[in-house]
Amino acid sequence: MAEGRGQITRRAGLRLWLAGLWLTALVLAALLAPWIAPKDPLAQDLFLGRLPPFWVAGAEPGFLLGTDSLGRDVLSRILYGARIALVVAVVAGSLTCLIGATLGLLAGFLRGWVDTVISRLIEIWMAFPPVLFSILLIAVIGPGLSSIIIAIVVIDWTRFARVVRAEAMAQGAMDYVASAQVAGRRRGSTMWVEILPNVLPTIVVLLTLEMGIAVIVEAILSFVNLSISTDDPTWGGMIAEGRSSIHHAWWVIVFPLITLFLTVLSFSQLGEGLKDRFDPVLR
Amino acid sequence: MSYLQIRHLSARLVGAKDRLLRDVSLTVERGQVHGLVGESGAGKSMIGKAVLGILPQSVEIVEGSIELDGVDLLQLSAAERRRRIGAHCALIPQDPLTALNPSRRIGPQITDRLVQILGWDRTRAETRAVQILGEVQIEDAARVLRSYPHELSGGMRQRILIASAFAAEPKLIVADEPTTALDVTVQKQILKLIAQMQARHGTALLFVTHDLGVVSKVCRSLSVLYGGMVVEDTAVRPFFAGPQHPYARALLAATPKYTDPLASLQPVPDAVIAQVRQEVKASDKGWFHV
Amino acid sequence: MSDLFEVSDLRLSLPDMARKPLLGAAPRIDILKGLSFSIAKGEILGIVGGSGSGKSTLGRAMVRLLRPTGGTVRFDGLDITHLSEAEVRPLRRRFQMIFQDPMSSLNPRHRVGQIIGAPLRLHGVEGVQALALQALDQVGLPRDFARRYPQELSGGQRQRVGIARAIALKADFILADEIVSGLDVSSQAQVLNLLEALVMDLGLTLAFISHDLSVIRRLCTRVMVLHHGKIVENAPVDEVFSRPKSTYTQELLDAIPLPDPDQPWI
Numbered sequence: 001m002a003e004g005r006g007q008i009t010r011r012a013g014l015r016l017w018l019a020g021l022w023l024t025a026l027v028l029a030a031l032l033a034p035w036i037a038p039k040d041p042l043a044q045d046l047f048l049g050r051l052p053p054f055w056v057a058g059a060e061p062g063f064l065l066g067t068d069s070l071g072r073d074v075l076s077r078i079l080y081g082a083r084i085a086l087v088v089a090v091v092a093g094s095l096t097c098l099i100g101a102t103l104g105l106l107a108g109f110l111r112g113w114v115d116t117v118i119s120r121l122i123e124i125w126m127a128f129p130p131v132l133f134s135i136l137l138i139a140v141i142g143p144g145l146s147s148i149i150i151a152i153v154v155i156d157w158t159r160f161a162r163v164v165r166a167e168a169m170a171q172g173a174m175d176y177v178a179s180a181q182v183a184g185r186r187r188g189s190t191m192w193v194e195i196l197p198n199v200l201p202t203i204v205v206l207l208t209l210e211m212g213i214a215v216i217v218e219a220i221l222s223f224v225n226l227s228i229s230t231d232d233p234t235w236g237g238m239i240a241e242g243r244s245s246i247h248h249a250w251w252v253i254v255f256p257l258i259t260l261f262l263t264v265l266s267f268s269q270l271g272e273g274l275k276d277r278f279d280p281v282l283r
Numbered sequence: 284m285s286y287l288q289i290r291h292l293s294a295r296l297v298g299a300k301d302r303l304l305r306d307v308s309l310t311v312e313r314g315q316v317h318g319l320v321g322e323s324g325a326g327k328s329m330i331g332k333a334v335l336g337i338l339p340q341s342v343e344i345v346e347g348s349i350e351l352d353g354v355d356l357l358q359l360s361a362a363e364r365r366r367r368i369g370a371h372c373a374l375i376p377q378d379p380l381t382a383l384n385p386s387r388r389i390g391p392q393i394t395d396r397l398v399q400i401l402g403w404d405r406t407r408a409e410t411r412a413v414q415i416l417g418e419v420q421i422e423d424a425a426r427v428l429r430s431y432p433h434e435l436s437g438g439m440r441q442r443i444l445i446a447s448a449f450a451a452e453p454k455l456i457v458a459d460e461p462t463t464a465l466d467v468t469v470q471k472q473i474l475k476l477i478a479q480m481q482a483r484h485g486t487a488l489l490f491v492t493h494d495l496g497v498v499s500k501v502c503r504s505l506s507v508l509y510g511g512m513v514v515e516d517t518a519v520r521p522f523f524a525g526p527q528h529p530y531a532r533a534l535l536a537a538t539p540k541y542t543d544p545l546a547s548l549q550p551v552p553d554a555v556i557a558q559v560r561q562e563v564k565a566s567d568k569g570w571f572h573v
Numbered sequence: 574m575s576d577l578f579e580v581s582d583l584r585l586s587l588p589d590m591a592r593k594p595l596l597g598a599a600p601r602i603d604i605l606k607g608l609s610f611s612i613a614k615g616e617i618l619g620i621v622g623g624s625g626s627g628k629s630t631l632g633r634a635m636v637r638l639l640r641p642t643g644g645t646v647r648f649d650g651l652d653i654t655h656l657s658e659a660e661v662r663p664l665r666r667r668f669q670m671i672f673q674d675p676m677s678s679l680n681p682r683h684r685v686g687q688i689i690g691a692p693l694r695l696h697g698v699e700g701v702q703a704l705a706l707q708a709l710d711q712v713g714l715p716r717d718f719a720r721r722y723p724q725e726l727s728g729g730q731r732q733r734v735g736i737a738r739a740i741a742l743k744a745d746f747i748l749a750d751e752i753v754s755g756l757d758v759s760s761q762a763q764v765l766n767l768l769e770a771l772v773m774d775l776g777l778t779l780a781f782i783s784h785d786l787s788v789i790r791r792l793c794t795r796v797m798v799l800h801h802g803k804i805v806e807n808a809p810v811d812e813v814f815s816r817p818k819s820t821y822t823q824e825l826l827d828a829i830p831l832p833d834p835d836q837p838w839i
Binding site: 291322323364466467468469470471474491494495496498499510519520523533534535537539540541544547548549550551555567 | 574603624625653707728757758759761763765766777784785788790791809814824825826828829830831832836838
Binding site: 131139174175178179181182183184185186187194197198200228279280 | 624633636638658663664665666668669670672674677678679680681682683691692695696722735738748
């Protein structure tokens with residue numbers, strides 16, 4: 001058995017490395033965008049509109065991935081877009097995780113009336129259609145980065161709460177919890193010291209998934225023009241703009257799409273990889 | 284006359300160097316009960332699984348033969364092997380709670396095999412199901428066949444699994460720790476039932492267990508395993524009179540016996556473990572396989 | 574000899590969630606139906622019964638993992654039946670428990686040293702590390718096991734860790750709940766020998782829950798047989814095995830398959 005597990009870990013290692021590599025590159029791009037971006041992402045030049053990427057005939061030097069219909073450099077906009085994408089991923093992902101996981105842990109471990117209240121809340125919450133809910137929310141508090149983050153947290157905390165609650169409940173039935181009680185550990189302490197480390201791998205996987213989801217939600221909201229101002233470069237905004245010229249300037253939509261896809265994939269792989277690598281139970 | 288003959292069987296995890304089964308040879312006579320005894324990790328269940336062709340995909344057989352009625356199963360095509368095993372062999376599983384599909388009625392779970400593998404028509408299969416349930420002392424067979432597993436008690440389910448194993452008149456049944464999860468009083472009833480059915484149908488039985496007490500009650504012969512290796516293979520009476528191999532002797536001395544509290548439950552001496560490990564290692568010396 | 578545990582008319586019922594109506598309380602099932610017995614200091618009491626006999630529930634009620642619904646449990650003269658968890662907590666260092674499944678009772682994400690040291694730390698004992706290492710010595714495990722995780726250990730070794738955790742606090746009473754039933758016979762014998770030696774050396778009082786009369790015969794001084802939540806037999810071990818009073822005990826004895834082909838059985 002041990003041997004078979006070893007093989008899985010090796011594959012997980014590669015996965016972790018590739019995902020980590022892409023995400024590190026993205027973080028660097030976001031931090032260093034002003035220095036490494038070849039052009040100003042907002043600079044328009046209608047004479048340089050819809051230039052193809054460098055390997056296609058008709059490309060201009062300096063515009064590696066071509067330009068959009070307003071002559072803005074696609075590569076530079078993707079690099080700057082990484083800033084918003086990562087801020088949304090990290091902030092929205094962490095907040096969602098913090099709120100959802102805490103409520104889930106409390107409900108699953110303490111049970112009783114705490115569980116009843118939180119579970120009912122989750123059920124009622126989940127009955128709202130999420131997209132409509134977020135559009136409504138942004139309509140009320142106005143568009144902007146913080147609105148997007150709030151919308152994601154408000155919609156997605158139930159995802160964490162449900163999974164963590166079920167996991168905490170399963171762990172709570174284990175004898176090591178009873179033995180902590182025999183040892184004289186208080187309930188609250190048991191939750192943090194005994195239960196949390198066993199639920200943490202699940203939380204990490206959910207968190208990285210959620211970061212990917214946050215990036216997608218931001219893109220969707222940009223796509224329907226509910227995100228930040230249309231000038232600011234966001235991947236979703238670029239995809240929305242690129243849609244109109246997909247037949248004669250495919251690069252405007254394809255490169256942001258690939259970036260988005262790789263980023264979301266990397267987040268989920270990072271979570272699985274971290275779990276396989278650092279969980280003492282699986283190791 | 285032997286029905287099942289395993290010769291020099293070796294298995295390992297795919298791609299691994301060490302073997303899980305080491306040159307295992309054993310024989311089950313027609314209509315006789317042979318015990319496979321060992322502690323956890325000794326490979327006893329794996330032998331049963333190899334015979335039934337249900338080894339996990341991560342395990343590969345690297346050497347040896349499993350002859351069923353003179354035909355080596357390992358030389359057959361996968362389809363032919365499945366057909367032959369399905370027609371002549373059956374399993375009594377360990378856990379009566381998970382061995383039945385909870386979302387299907389009992390009836391089809393017994394008759395499916397008869398219809399699909401043996402090609403019986405449905406009416407004949409259903410008649411047979413009622414008859415075989417009667418044999419394991421289930422009175423209202425018609426009602427039981429229409430029930431779902433969760434509507435029946437654990438003891439009842441174990442009876443059904445035994446009935447199901449015997450339904451197609453197999454020549455060989457592998458019983459994989461069939462009473463491990465049960466209370467002693469229930470265990471006694473179930474063992475009696477298996478013994479009765481085995482004798483009535485003249486089925487050969489490969490009985491996998493960790494309990495030498497159980498072996499002494501139901502088996503005619505036994506193989507004692509350690510580290511995937513057979514350390515002793517003998518008839519029951521001489522074994523209990525005095526095992527030959529030091530490990531087998533230590534295992535017998537470790538087995539609880541309330542009538543003799545001082546001589547039983549003896550820890551296996553470290554020297555014995557060291558010796559049997561040495562033998563396992565030595566058996567690997569002559570073994571080269573890429 | 575004085576009694577460490579005095580139990581009288583102990584009753585415990587649990588709600589039957591399977592038959593709970595949509596609204597209102599679930600019907601209750603009686604698990605323990607009025608048990609009275611005592612455990613003398615230094616005694617090794619075997620508690621035996623089949624599944625559903627209530628033996629594990631009894632154990633958990635004694636160490637107050639469960640709250641009895643009726644009767645009294647006295648520990649060293651003190652009525653602990655209805656104490657709140659906070660009131661029981663200071664007493665807990667005097668009665669410890671070893672669990673059946675050494676896998677699920679050891680937190681898989683804590684190292685062995687942490688697991689053994691936790692009860693000491695919680696009760697504010699000085700020199701946790703030294704005491705934890707000493708406990709490892711006492712159960713015959715190498716000291717460097719303190720840095721390992723439970724899943725890196727064999728079943729027998731894990732159960733020794735469970736024992737080390739229970740004895741580290743120098744408790745007066747230890748409850749062992751089916752602690753050898755998941756082990757191979759070779760480790761079974763080792764764990765029993767260890768437990769016996771520790772009881773002698775440390776002057777422990779032990780309640781040993783098991784379904785296996787053979788194991789009880791080997792270890793215990795007195796046996797209590799439970800059947801459907803009632804005590805059907807409570808006598809010194811030799812008496813129970815030579816002249817069992819209840820038919821249920823006789824039935825249990827007859828059902829044990831001895832490793833002896835000459836035993837009349839089937």
